[in-house]
Amino acid sequence: MQCPKCHHAMERLNLPEADVHRCTHCRGLWFDMHTHELLKERADEIDTGDPAMGEKCNEVDRIKCPVCIGQWDLVRMVDPQQPHIWFESCKNCYGRFYDAGEYEDFVHHDLADLIRDWKTPERL
Secondary structure, eight states, rough: BTTTTTTOOOOEESSSSOOEHHHHHHHSEOOOTHHHTGGGGGHHHHHOOOHHHHHHHHTOOOOOOOOTTTTBBEEEEEEEEEEEEEEEETTOOOOOEEEEEEEHHHHHHHHHHHHHHHHHHOOO
């Protein structure tokens, strides 16, 4: 599988709960349908990328689904409970792509996130 953001190879992490793919370059994460919910307890060992790199990659948002072989554009999504988290999702296979640092942030919702949400511009 190729990373939908930087087009480098993605490695498969075989975990007891589910598999996840991580880009070998930008460290973005691909989750198949609902696996992002199953792996929350392992976020710190899965999301090992640099959040600064993830923020740069977040600017790239017109991407194709790596599972549906590029036939479907990923839809830009905003987490309703944490609007500063912008991820991409496939409307065909329901997979999700999180940039480096986003999944760890998605799992841990705290006071700092509330403050960041007030300052986050609306996504266009």
